[in-house]
Amino acid sequence: MARLQLKEGQAMLVSRAHQEENSQIKIKGCVIGGEQIVVVAGPCAVENEEIMKETAFKVRGSGAHMLRAGAYKPRTSPYSFQGLGEQGLKILARVGEEMNMPVVTEIMDAEDIPAVSEYADILQVGARNMQNFSLLKKLGKINKPVVLKRGMSATIEEWLMAAEYILAGGNNQLILCERGIRSAEPWTRNTLDLAAVGMVKELSHLPVLVDPSHATGVRSLVAPMARAAVAAGADGIMVEVHPHPEKALSDGDQSLTPKGFSQLMREIEPLARAMGRRLR
Ligand code: PEP
Numbered sequence: 001m002a003r004l005q006l007k008e009g010q011a012m013l014v015s016r017a018h019q020e021e022n023s024q025i026k027i028k029g030c031v032i033g034g035e036q037i038v039v040v041a042g043p044c045a046v047e048n049e050e051i052m053k054e055t056a057f058k059v060r061g062s063g064a065h066m067l068r069a070g071a072y073k074p075r076t077s078p079y080s081f082q083g084l085g086e087q088g089l090k091i092l093a094r095v096g097e098e099m100n101m102p103v104v105t106e107i108m109d110a111e112d113i114p115a116v117s118e119y120a121d122i123l124q125v126g127a128r129n130m131q132n133f134s135l136l137k138k139l140g141k142i143n144k145p146v147v148l149k150r151g152m153s154a155t156i157e158e159w160l161m162a163a164e165y166i167l168a169g170g171n172n173q174l175i176l177c178e179r180g181i182r183s184a185e186p187w188t189r190n191t192l193d194l195a196a197v198g199m200v201k202e203l204s205h206l207p208v209l210v211d212p213s214h215a216t217g218v219r220s221l222v223a224p225m226a227r228a229a230v231a232a233g234a235d236g237i238m239v240e241v242h243p244h245p246e247k248a249l250s251d252g253d254q255s256l257t258p259k260g261f262s263q264l265m266r267e268i269e270p271l272a273r274a275m276g277r278r279l280r
């Protein structure tokens with residue numbers, strides 16, 4: 001913990017030493033970091049308005065609080081679907097408004113900050129950009145909540161230092177998201193580091209979400225890891241859901257069906273209560 005000191009005798013903004021009580025981030029009617037376990041659900045990418053609407057309608061019906069979907073997608077191959085860009089932002093914002101759900105979407109490039117801030121309620125920094133310090137500095141200057149995903153090879157300290165960039169810029173509406181880290185294990189896409197949830201909550205006052213979808217890459221493992229995340233003390237989960245995962249333009253293998261998502265929500269409810277939290 002001593003290493004999280006900025007200078008001798010001066011705690012970093014991200015640290016518990018700087019702020020003892022948990023930060024609560026308010027987004028429209030939702031609070032992340034309060035008593036409620038907040039569930040963010042939606043497809044990996046905005047593919048078209050119909051799929052976005054169908055997914056939103058179904059996940060909302062199962063009790064999801066916020067909607068997710070990428071309009072700018074960080075794909076490993078330049079030949080893979082790259083996202084719909086601004087058109088995707090507009091679809092997401094429209095559906096979010098119709099369904100009365102705040103929307104979360106990824107910001108990849110600082111030049112898109114004005115457009116993404118106009119349409120999204122929360123800007124997501126993806127794992128691949130966790131140490132894009134010039135982007136982080138610019139996000140420190142906006143008046144919108146940011147979700148900072150953990151880099152796939154980032155230590156907890158590097159992750160918290162990245163968070164510090166945003167806080168140091170003056171933006172304290174910040175949420176962390178553990179999404180799995182690279183390990184020697186090839187059967188899963190990443191290795192979900194649930195100990196990091198507890199560690200970060202000891203070291204920092206910031207709320208922590210868990211993304212069991214990118215953390216595993218395997219549909220059958222998403223629900224068990226989401227349940228474990230709630231038991232580990234996460235403040236919420238971010239889950240990929242697609243009405244037809246086999247036809248998804250990205251991350252179909254890890255997407256729950258709306259039915260699978262609904263089952264997961266039923267499983268999480270008693271777990272939230274056991275943790276002294278609530279889902280609704
Ligand atoms: C995503 O949430 O769509 C995503 C690309 O996740 P990550 O940055 O964690 O890989």
Ligand code: MN
Pocket residue numbers: 044045214240250251
């Ligand atoms: Mn994805």
